[in-house]
Amino acid sequence: MTETFRWFGKTDAVTLSDIRQSGATGVVTALHHIPNGEIWPIKAIEATKNTILNEGLEWSFIESIPIHENIKLRQGDYNKRIENYKQSLINIAKCDVKNVCYNFMPVLDWTRTHLFWELEDGSTALRFDKVEMAVFETYIMQRNDVENHYSDDILSKAKHRFDAMSKTEIQRLKDSILKGLPGTVDDLDIPTFKKMIAQYKDISHSDLKSNLSYFLNEIIPLAEELGVKMAIHPDDPPFDIMGLPRIITSESDLDDLVSFIDSPSNGITFCTGSLGANKNNDLPKMIEKFKNRIHFLHLRNVKREADGSFYEDHHLEGSSDMFEIVKAVLKIESEQNISLPMRPDHGHQMLHDLKNNTTYAGYSAIGRLKGLAELRGLSMGILRNGL
Numbered sequence: 001m002t003e004t005f006r007w008f009g010k011t012d013a014v015t016l017s018d019i020r021q022s023g024a025t026g027v028v029t030a031l032h033h034i035p036n037g038e039i040w041p042i043k044a045i046e047a048t049k050n051t052i053l054n055e056g057l058e059w060s061f062i063e064s065i066p067i068h069e070n071i072k073l074r075q076g077d078y079n080k081r082i083e084n085y086k087q088s089l090i091n092i093a094k095c096d097v098k099n100v101c102y103n104f105m106p107v108l109d110w111t112r113t114h115l116f117w118e119l120e121d122g123s124t125a126l127r128f129d130k131v132e133m134a135v136f137e138t139y140i141m142q143r144n145d146v147e148n149h150y151s152d153d154i155l156s157k158a159k160h161r162f163d164a165m166s167k168t169e170i171q172r173l174k175d176s177i178l179k180g181l182p183g184t185v186d187d188l189d190i191p192t193f194k195k196m197i198a199q200y201k202d203i204s205h206s207d208l209k210s211n212l213s214y215f216l217n218e219i220i221p222l223a224e225e226l227g228v229k230m231a232i233h234p235d236d237p238p239f240d241i242m243g244l245p246r247i248i249t250s251e252s253d254l255d256d257l258v259s260f261i262d263s264p265s266n267g268i269t270f271c272t273g274s275l276g277a278n279k280n281n282d283l284p285k286m287i288e289k290f291k292n293r294i295h296f297l298h299l300r301n302v303k304r305e306a307d308g309s310f311y312e313d314h315h316l317e318g319s320s321d322m323f324e325i326v327k328a329v330l331k332i333e334s335e336q337n338i339s340l341p342m343r344p345d346h347g348h349q350m351l352h353d354l355k356n357n358t359t360y361a362g363y364s365a366i367g368r369l370k371g372l373a374e375l376r377g378l379s380m381g382i383l384r385n386g387l
Helices: 016-021 042-053 069-073 078-094 130-140 152-164 167-178 190-198 205-226 251-260 272-276 283-289 322-336 365-384
Strands: 002-006 026-029 058-063 099-102 114-118 124-128 229-232 266-271 294-299 302-304 310-312 341-344
Touching: 002 058, 002 365, 026 042, 026 341, 042 058, 042 078, 058 341, 069 078, 069 205, 078 205, 099 294, 114 167, 130 152, 130 167, 167 190, 205 229, 205 251, 205 266, 229 294, 251 266, 251 283, 266 272, 272 283, 272 294, 272 302, 283 322, 294 322, 322 365, 341 365
Parallel strands: 002 026, 002 341, 026 058, 058 099, 099 229, 229 266, 266 294, 294 341
Antiparallel strands: 114 124, 124 310, 302 310
């Protein structure tokens, strides 16, 4: 596996020099200052690429060229936004940066109720708490029809939880859900958020899948011509939230994806955390099944809980068998004589990073370095002992 690190640009507290010291050879980043739906200029692409190259690293994957909301909804100026996307693909290809991770999640990117949930050892992790999600939807967002999306037990627990929450805890929950990462969505307030969600009121799962298919059939022929690989990221969490349909959550969803258009450019970012939060997913089996379409790997582990909650566990622990996952990846690399770009994802906040809390939640240097070292050692152990 080719080791990479996510980097959020020159404002990121984790520098390119830090990434190089981790032993990673690749960088995963984007032009975070370009608004969603606008064309990526060649000059800006080249500037970012040269900044990375000057540190002795490679721009391995773009994460991401975001999909404008009008494309997901297939409304308004969506055709113009698709044409802009095509031009961005042309421009990155001219700069010889040809791997793109993207997602098709409505409104939000990945969603958590806790950004700094304290673990037993004092480090902090990202967490999705289903009861607190119900608190947010019912009492903070005050979304209609919540009772049809949660069990009576969860709603009862949500009432007790909300009644016991302080103003500080309520604000923490709002911030956790509404604060976006660079290049995803801006920080949102409740009225704006409700308007954005309302746009999806009449959009079903099949509607959103149809819109994804339309988008892919527009861009994938060009991507294939340019030699660009598109790799969709699964939805996170892998189930509906806030009434928004989630459509890339399972093996059957990925079957649908690859059937939308048959092309090597129509591929997958295999995220073991997003897919692993769905207890029905057999990750090693899925890696084998989709081995010709996996272009990028996000390796992390979540610990699932009975009610649908989960948190980011240590990379080699949690509910997914990372040994079997990495073994399956190394097997297809050997069969195809390739090296798939991989990044350790969603590391814990720990050690010095706890005292110098300037990084984005989940993207501290030391937690991801720990994950990378563990994955590197696991990979070497498997290879040394034979597949």
